[in-house]
Amino acid sequence: MFLAFYNKEHVGDTLLLLAKETNHSVETQSHGQITRIYDKQTQETLAYNIFHISEHLHLDKTGFVTLSCEQVDVVNRLLQESGFMPITVDNSPKFVIGHVDSCIEHPDSDHLHITQVSIGEDKPLQIVCGAANVNQGQLVVVAKIGAVMPSGLIIWPGELRGVESCGMLCSAKELALENYPSQKGILVLEQGQVGQSFFQ
Incomplete structure (x- = not known):
């Protein structure tokens, strides 16, 4: 799964496609107007930069971009x-309503x-959540x-004190909600409703 970003003013006319967090041991491979960024050890593709993207797509949004099926087809043809x-x-x-089925203390943390x-x-x-008010139910x-x-923070899979965490429980401030x-x-x-999009 790739995330798409575009910021012509600050980055240039480049579509950034990001699949994973990049680390320091990366290599690049370029062909034409496309550069692939990949993990040096595993060879796994981490990201693509597609330059001069406006020659192929009309993108009128800055920041995170939701690509339509037709736009994905164009991107894949270029790749x-x-x-x-x-x-x-x-x-x-990506922001949905969830139900806390269980909540236990982390064995290697006091919060x-x-x-x-x-x-x-x-x-x-x-x-894994650090909020003091989280509770079952x-x-x-x-x-x-x-x-x-x-x-602008991207939610990736991770570990907190050795325990896998696959997402984040959000505060009103983190969601930039004004009326909460x-x-x-x-x-x-x-x-x-569990599973329903929070932002309708």
């Missing part, structure tokens, strides 16, 4: 013409909690893997 593998994108909602959160999929997500807002926060209480901790909803 394949340059000898690169096609990409897939996931345009499903972290390990939660299992249902979001209407086959399996719940394991999310709550309805919460979940930023799924691939979510781009209003601050500015209390500390995660936003706890009074009602909502």
Whole structure:
């Protein structure tokens, strides 16, 4: 799954396609107007830069861009013409309502909690959360893997104190919500359907 970003003013006429967090041991491979960034050890593709993208696509948004199916087809044609593998994108909602099925203390922390959160999929997500007000039975807002926060932060899979975490439980401040209480901790909803997009 790739995320698309475009900022002509500050980056230039370049479509940035990001699949994973980049690290320091990366290499690049360029053909024509496309550069591939990949992990030096595993050879896994981490990102693509497609230069002069306005020759092929009309992008009128700055920052995170949701590519249509037609735009993905154009991108994949450009990639394949340059000898690169096609990409897939996931345009499903990334901020959804979740239910905290369980919440236990992290064994190696005095403030972290390990939660299992249902979001209407086959399996719940394991999310490590540092909010003091998180508790079993709550309805919460979940930023799924691939979510781009209003601050620009991208949610990637990770570990906190050795425990896998696949998402984030969000506060009203992190979601940049103006009409919600500015209390500390995660936003706890009074009602909502599990799995439903939070931003309608």
